[in-house]
Amino acid sequence: MKHLTDWRMALARAHLRTGELGVASIARSVGYSSPYAFAAAFRRHHGEPPGAWRQRESTRDKGRPLGTMQEKEAGLNPGDRGSIPCS
Incomplete structure (x- = not known):
């Protein structure tokens, strides 16, 4: 189960x-039926809510090109925008 959560x-x-x-769209795309459940899981995993994480990362990553790092982090091939279906 931890592997699935880490991947999500x-x-x-x-x-x-x-x-x-x-x-809410991100929550659905990574397999959560509720944005509240996703936000709670994200907070447990990262120690802060998704919106705060996004804001902190956007200020930190100003000079880094989008695409490559997040695709590698998610284990995706470049250009692959796959998601897992909601259960």
């Missing part, structure tokens, strides 16, 4: 970094 969180971080999706 890696995908969520990739989505949060791009800033293209809202938290």
